[in-house]
Amino acid sequence: MSRLSDFPITQRWPAKNPDVIQLYSLPTPNGVKVSIALEELGLPYEAHLVAFARDEQMTPEFLSLNPNNKIPAIIDPDGPDNAPIGLFESGAILLYLAEKAGKLIPNDPVGRYETIQWVMFQMGGIGPMFGQFGHFYKFAADKVANNPYPVERYTNESRRLLGVLEGRLRDRKFIMGDEPGDYSIADIAIFPWVRGLSVHYDAAETLRLTDFPCVSAWVERCSDRPASVKGFTVPATA
Structure with a gap:
């Protein structure tokens, strides 16, 4: 995928600013890990609420990004080699964001x-x-x-x-x-x-x-x- 709009999830949760990280989440203990990291790192992002009360985590659009139907998930339009990357699993996302920003993880x-x-x-x-x-x-x-x-x-x-x-x-x-x-x-x-x-x-x-x-x-x-x-x-x- 070469553009943010190529990700089906953006059809249900359109990006207001397609140049920043798109966060799909809910403020649960698991979800806030990524929003806290984004705030600590100072990385621009746009947050989209995935409402479990409406089973939005089970929609085809969300499953296209995370087939495991869990929050959080992200799309970074400026990923490796300047191409968009979509990620799920909060641990993987934390590691990716820390390495992207060069903070919150030791260099040694x-x-x-x-x-x-x-x-x-x-x-x-x-x-x-x-x-x-x-x-x-x-x-x-x-x-x-x-x-x-x-x-x-x-x-x-x-x-x-x-x-x-x-x-x-x-x-x-x-x-x-x-x-x-x-x-x-x-x-x-x-x-x-x-x-x-x-x-x-x-x-x-x-x-x-x-x-x-x-x-x-x-x-x-x-x-x-x-x-x-x-x-x-x-x-x-x-």
Whole structure:
């Protein structure tokens, strides 16, 4: 594809400015990772709301960009070799944006791969396990009211993962270090999910988040960044 208009998704969500990155998302813990990164990196973008309430993630136009029908997804009209590129999977998008801008990921190979390692920790552990916890604890609580096993299982696994984070953050402000410049896509990948345990799932007491003071301080530190404050509300839902 050589032009933004060649992507079928733009028929349903037309680009007002076809020269900037097009973001297709919803302000969920997974979705805001990319809007926060875009704000941190200062990359111009245009946000389009994919309304799950209307099953827009299942439309042919959205599936043409992400056949896995999940948000977020992007199109960068100025991709490699100056050609448009469409991407899905938030971890892949974070890595692409960081490398495009030359920020939020270390330049040295060891630091780079260590950062990617923690992004994968979120993709393979934090996201799926916290998501399952939230599903059974809040959204499907009525379906498991007589079966405590699902909530117990994912409560225990969520606390185990929080313990891994607590150990990592015990002697540092950010996942990759103690300096302001150490803030990276690893932080951006993980902290919205931890924040979501309270904000989206109302589970701070159940998960005993006070047992993880370093994690709690880190989430507050990351959430207070101006790019995060803005990214939490992108795309606008009203």
